[in-house]
Each structure stands twice: as structure tokens, then as C-alpha cells.
Amino acid sequence: MANVFIIGATGGVGRRLGRLLVQSGHRVIGLYRKPEQAADLTEDGMSPVEGDMIEMTPDQLADAARGADVIVFTAGAAGSGLDRTTAIDGDGPAKAIEAAGHLGITRLYLVSAFPEAGRQRERKSGFEHYMAEKKRADVAVAASDLDWVILRPGTLTDEEGRDTVTMGPAIMYGAIARETVARALHALIEQPSVRREIIELTDGPTPIKEAVAALRQG
Numbered sequence: 001m002a003n004v005f006i007i008g009a010t011g012g013v014g015r016r017l018g019r020l021l022v023q024s025g026h027r028v029i030g031l032y033r034k035p036e037q038a039a040d041l042t043e044d045g046m047s048p049v050e051g052d053m054i055e056m057t058p059d060q061l062a063d064a065a066r067g068a069d070v071i072v073f074t075a076g077a078a079g080s081g082l083d084r085t086t087a088i089d090g091d092g093p094a095k096a097i098e099a100a101g102h103l104g105i106t107r108l109y110l111v112s113a114f115p116e117a118g119r120q121r122e123r124k125s126g127f128e129h130y131m132a133e134k135k136r137a138d139v140a141v142a143a144s145d146l147d148w149v150i151l152r153p154g155t156l157t158d159e160e161g162r163d164t165v166t167m168g169p170a171i172m173y174g175a176i177a178r179e180t181v182a183r184a185l186h187a188l189i190e191q192p193s194v195r196r197e198i199i200e201l202t203d204g205p206t207p208i209k210e211a212v213a214a215l216r217q218g
């Protein structure tokens, strides 16, 4: 069983992932920043730890993650401003890499973004900045010596989750429910032999277990 530290544990993907991990017997530490969120995480079976990624140093992040052997980064500024996007989506994963180094943690899962996201819409500078920061984070993670997985889901929805996906190093762009992303992440965390891979993810017909097994064989 893994001890998983989730950065973004109160978010759409993070909270769903935390619940799934707890239900299958893993220990989960969830980072939160608003006092009222602690009770929600406790109710879900996670151990809440307070901290704000913008202010936290890698040392403080390591203190929060103490006891973990896996880090999941699924936090995001969610369109709350360019500087916050830089500090959370862009700089956050690098802090997580440093914290992992302090603690001897080797496994890091980063929820990133699908490169083709938003291409069909009018270009807005905030979104372009977000995509550039997501890529900057991917580069930092891929250059680290950790056993990382970069997951790039398509556009996220709050529809009901599914147990099937399309998943692979290069797939066509599409949407996917946050619950399905959480299920896919859960399956990946339970399959540590899938590592040092960039994985694109959308709704699709392949059972998650089969999709993850195919990655492992590949």
C-alpha cells in the first residue's frame, strides 16, 4: 500500500483521487489552504495538512509530505490570474521535485494539460500563459531523476465517471470527466512499473486496467 501526498487534494480531480485511494487501503495526506476544507478531507479518510503552494518553500512542502512515498500534483490556479498561474501551475511542480528529493521520495505524478487544448477557440493571453506554464512544469518533471508520470487529460468535465478511456503517448484530443481522470490516476499509482512516461488521456473505449497494462508492456 502506498502513502500518497496529494497537492490539490481539495480540487475536482484531487479529492476524487483521494477518496479512491483511501477506499482501496492507501494512506493519503491531502494539502489544503482554507481552514474549512480540513474537515472535508478528514471525512474522506485523508490526513489533512495545511499549506499554500505560493508561499511554501520546498522545505515546508517536504514537512507537509513527511511519511509519503508518492507525490501527486493536481493543483492549479484555475484562471485566477497570471502570477498565480506562474506560481502554482508553473513553479509548484519544481517545488514538489525538490521536496521529494529532501524526503527520498522517488515517485511523482503530475496532472498536466493536453497540448491541443483550446486550439479551436479564440486565443486568450491568460490561457496561452497557462499552457506555457504547464509545459514548463512538464519540462522540469521530465528532466528530474524521479520515477515520474505526466498525465495530460483533455478538457475536464464534471460528468459521471467511466471505467474506460483512451490513453497513450499520443492520442486525439477530447474531453474526460474528472472522476475518470481520478480512476486512471488511481490505476497508474497502483502500477508503479509505468514510470517516466507522458500519457495523454481522454474518454474512450478501453477499460482503464487494460489501458494501463498496455502501457506497462510497452
Ligand SMILES: NC(=O)c1ccc[n+]([C@@H]2O[C@H](COP(=O)([O-])OP(=O)(O)OC[C@H]3O[C@@H](n4cnc5c(N)ncnc54)[C@H](OP(=O)(O)O)[C@@H]3O)[C@@H](O)[C@H]2O)c1
Pocket: 007, 008, 009, 010, 011, 012, 013, 014, 031, 032, 033, 034, 051, 052, 053, 054, 073, 074, 075, 076, 077, 078, 088, 089, 111, 112, 113, 114, 152, 153, 154, 155, 156, 157, 178
Ligand atoms: N480544466 C480543464 O479542462 C483542465 C484540463 C486539463 C488539465 N487540467 C489541470 O488538471 C488539474 C486538476 O484540475 P481540477 O479541475 O481538479 O482543478 P481544481 O478543481 O481547480 O483544483 C485545483 C486544486 O489546486 C488547489 N490550489 C489552488 N491554489 C493553491 C495554492 N496556492 N496552494 C495549494 N493548493 C492550491 C485548489 O485548492 P482550493 O480548493 O483551496 O482552491 C484545488 O485543490 C489542474 O492542474 C488543472 O490545471 C485542467
